[in-house]
Amino acid sequence: MDNKILAYMNLNTAYRPRAIPKSGRFTFLSKVSGMPQVWTLDKDNKPIPYAEFDDTVIGVYHSPNGDMSVVGKDNNGNEKVQLYLLLKDGQETETLVESPEHFHDFGGWSPDGKYIAFSSNRRHPGFFDVFIQNVITKEITKVFENDDICSPVTWLPDGEHLLIDIPENSLDQNLFKLNIKTGETIKVGEKDVPARYQSFTFTKDKQAGYVLTDLNEEMMYISKFSLNNLNSFEKVVHVSEWDIEEFKLFSNQQKMVYTINEGGIYKLCIFDLNTQENKEIEGLPKGVIDSIAWVSEDEFVFGVNTPTCPGDIWKYTLSNDQVERLTYISHSEEVTLTEPKICTYRSFDGLEVPYFYYEKKQSENKSALLYVHGGPTVQTRAEYNYYIQYLVDQGFAVAAPNVRGSSGYGRTYMGLDDVRNRMDSVKDLVSLVDDLVKTHKVNPHKVGIMGRSYGGFMVNAAISHYPDLWGAAASIVGISSFKTFMNTTGHWRRKLRGSEYGTIEEDLAFFEEIDPLLHSHKIKAPLLVFHGLNDSRVPVTESIQLVMAMKERRQDVGLTIFENEGHFTEKIENHIKMHGNIVKFMEKHLLD
Incomplete structure (x- = not known):
C-alpha cells in the first residue's frame, strides 16, 4: 500500500467528550489504540487510557455523582451492545448487562x-x-x-x-x-402531530425542562415545557433556515449554549434567557461541533471535527470568553488537507441540491468521484474524511452531495425520496455529474462513485440504472434488493425501514422495478463490494447475491467480506485493506 494513504488513515481523532460529574474532568473516545476506547487527560493534558476493552466501545455514561460509569461495547461490530460498570476511576470493571445474543x-x-x-x-x-x-x-x-x-x-x-x-x-x-x-x-406532545424530540434537559426546581424538537416546524428548535403539562411546548430559540443540533443549560440556568448547523458547518452560540440576546463564540475552525459537556461552572468542553482537523477536544471559558484546543490527537505535518467548498446545483426537476466540492487545484478534463452518504436521513458535513483527502491529493475532484432525503434542510426535504420517490434521489446523482462536467470541467468519462450502507444502495442503483455514466464504483455494506432486505434485516428495524423504503405487502412491484439486483445485468462499470459478516442492519447476503449474479455473467466485480466486522468498519487492519484496495482500483480505472 502507498505509505501516503497510511499517513491520512493514521490521523487519529478524539471525540464525544463526557464530563465526569463533580470531578472537573472528562472522558472521550478515540481510536489511538486501534479501535474506539475510553480515554481521558492527565494533569499535563496528555491523553491516557481511562478504561480498555477487547472490542469497540460504543459509548460511556457517567453517573450523576461521578463515582461510577457505564460502558457499552459490542462484539466484532454486531451492534449487540453489552453493558459494563466502571468503578474507582475506571480501574475496576464489573459486568452489568450481558446477554450476547x-x-x-x-x-x-x-x-x-x-x-x-x-x-x-x-x-x-x-x-x-x-x-x-x-x-x-x-x-x-x-x-x-x-x-x-x-x-x-x-x-x-x-x-x-x-x-x-x-x-x-x-x-x-x-x-x-x-x-x-x-x-x-x-x-x-401534541396529539396526531408528528415530530422529533431530542436532548431533554431539566431545570433544578424539577418543574420544567427544555428539549430540541421540530413540532409544527421544518427545523429543529429549542423549546421549553412544564413537567405538569407534557403536551405544550414554548419556543425559546428558533432559527428558521437551519437546525439547532445540540444545547446545554448553564449551571445558573440563566443561559444556554447551543449549536446551529448551517448546511453542514456549525456555529457555537450562547443565549441569555433573561435578555433574549444571542452571542456567537468566535475563534473556532469551520466544521462540526458536538458533545457539549460542562466540566465546571465556568468551563465546558466539546468536540470539533473539520475537513482539515480530524477531531479534537476544545474548551470554552466563560469568565474570559476564550476558546482553547485541549488535545492534538489529530495533528500531523505529513499530509496536505484540502478545505471543501459548499456548492449547489439544480437537479432534474429544478430542486436545489447542495454538495461539498474538494479540488486540490483547478484544471480541465479531471477525474472525479462522487462520495454518497448513508442514512438516507443523514447529512454530509464539514468533517474529516481520510479517503476523500487522499484522493484529492492524488488529483481527483471529489463531490459529496446531500441529495433529497438528507437531513439538515428541513422536514420537507427529508421526505422527498420516500417510498415511490426513491429513484429521484438517484437522479440527483445524474444531475450532479452534469454539473461537475459543466461547472468544474470534469471529464465525463472519468467519473467514479462510492458509498456506504444506504449510500451503497445509491451506488448499486446508479450503476445499474444509469450504466453509461460511471467509470468505476465501490459499494460498502449496500442494499442490492429492497425485496430481500426487508425480509432479512433485523426484526427491530423492519417497521422503521418500511416507513422510509416501503413494505413488501404494499410496494413489492415497485421494489422489483427499481432493485439493483434485477438490473445488475446492465452494469458496465467495474465494481468493488465490501461487507461485514456480522452486519445486523444490512445482511451480508445483500452483497453476496449481487456479486454472484454479476460473476455468473462474467462482469467485472470483486467481493471482500470481513469476518470480524458488522455494519461499521472499526478494525484498523480492515480499514487499510478496504480503502487501500479502493484507492488502487479508482486510480486504475479513472486516472490516466
Missing part, C-alpha cells in the same frame, strides 16, 4: 445514581421491553413490555418516571411518560 439500548442513570435504564429484545427479536437495574445489587426489573421497537430516552427528575420512545416511523417519535412502578403511560 440480544441488543441493549442504554437509557440513562436515575437521578440518585442507583439505577440505570435500558431496553432489550430478549423476549422476541423484534420486541423491545424496558428494564431498570440496581447497579449495586445487579437486580433487573422489567418496567414496560412492548410488542414493538422501544427505547428509554431519559429519567425524569423525580426518579419515578422514564420518558420512553416508541417510534412512529424512521423520522418521528412517539414519546410517553412511564411510571416505573405502575406501568402507566401518558403521551407526550
Whole structure:
C-alpha cells in the first residue's frame, strides 16, 4: 500500500467528550489504540487510557455523582451492545448487562445514581421491553413490555418516571411518560402531530425542562415545557433556515449554549434567557461541533471535527470568553488537507441540491468521484474524511452531495425520496455529474462513485440504472434488493425501514422495478463490494447475491467480506485493506 494513504488513515481523532460529574474532568473516545476506547487527560493534558476493552466501545455514561460509569461495547461490530460498570476511576470493571445474543439500548442513570435504564429484545427479536437495574445489587426489573421497537430516552427528575420512545416511523417519535412502578403511560406532545424530540434537559426546581424538537416546524428548535403539562411546548430559540443540533443549560440556568448547523458547518452560540440576546463564540475552525459537556461552572468542553482537523477536544471559558484546543490527537505535518467548498446545483426537476466540492487545484478534463452518504436521513458535513483527502491529493475532484432525503434542510426535504420517490434521489446523482462536467470541467468519462450502507444502495442503483455514466464504483455494506432486505434485516428495524423504503405487502412491484439486483445485468462499470459478516442492519447476503449474479455473467466485480466486522468498519487492519484496495482500483480505472 502507498505509505501516503497510511499517513491520512493514521490521523487519529478524539471525540464525544463526557464530563465526569463533580470531578472537573472528562472522558472521550478515540481510536489511538486501534479501535474506539475510553480515554481521558492527565494533569499535563496528555491523553491516557481511562478504561480498555477487547472490542469497540460504543459509548460511556457517567453517573450523576461521578463515582461510577457505564460502558457499552459490542462484539466484532454486531451492534449487540453489552453493558459494563466502571468503578474507582475506571480501574475496576464489573459486568452489568450481558446477554450476547440480544441488543441493549442504554437509557440513562436515575437521578440518585442507583439505577440505570435500558431496553432489550430478549423476549422476541423484534420486541423491545424496558428494564431498570440496581447497579449495586445487579437486580433487573422489567418496567414496560412492548410488542414493538422501544427505547428509554431519559429519567425524569423525580426518579419515578422514564420518558420512553416508541417510534412512529424512521423520522418521528412517539414519546410517553412511564411510571416505573405502575406501568402507566401518558403521551407526550401534541396529539396526531408528528415530530422529533431530542436532548431533554431539566431545570433544578424539577418543574420544567427544555428539549430540541421540530413540532409544527421544518427545523429543529429549542423549546421549553412544564413537567405538569407534557403536551405544550414554548419556543425559546428558533432559527428558521437551519437546525439547532445540540444545547446545554448553564449551571445558573440563566443561559444556554447551543449549536446551529448551517448546511453542514456549525456555529457555537450562547443565549441569555433573561435578555433574549444571542452571542456567537468566535475563534473556532469551520466544521462540526458536538458533545457539549460542562466540566465546571465556568468551563465546558466539546468536540470539533473539520475537513482539515480530524477531531479534537476544545474548551470554552466563560469568565474570559476564550476558546482553547485541549488535545492534538489529530495533528500531523505529513499530509496536505484540502478545505471543501459548499456548492449547489439544480437537479432534474429544478430542486436545489447542495454538495461539498474538494479540488486540490483547478484544471480541465479531471477525474472525479462522487462520495454518497448513508442514512438516507443523514447529512454530509464539514468533517474529516481520510479517503476523500487522499484522493484529492492524488488529483481527483471529489463531490459529496446531500441529495433529497438528507437531513439538515428541513422536514420537507427529508421526505422527498420516500417510498415511490426513491429513484429521484438517484437522479440527483445524474444531475450532479452534469454539473461537475459543466461547472468544474470534469471529464465525463472519468467519473467514479462510492458509498456506504444506504449510500451503497445509491451506488448499486446508479450503476445499474444509469450504466453509461460511471467509470468505476465501490459499494460498502449496500442494499442490492429492497425485496430481500426487508425480509432479512433485523426484526427491530423492519417497521422503521418500511416507513422510509416501503413494505413488501404494499410496494413489492415497485421494489422489483427499481432493485439493483434485477438490473445488475446492465452494469458496465467495474465494481468493488465490501461487507461485514456480522452486519445486523444490512445482511451480508445483500452483497453476496449481487456479486454472484454479476460473476455468473462474467462482469467485472470483486467481493471482500470481513469476518470480524458488522455494519461499521472499526478494525484498523480492515480499514487499510478496504480503502487501500479502493484507492488502487479508482486510480486504475479513472486516472490516466
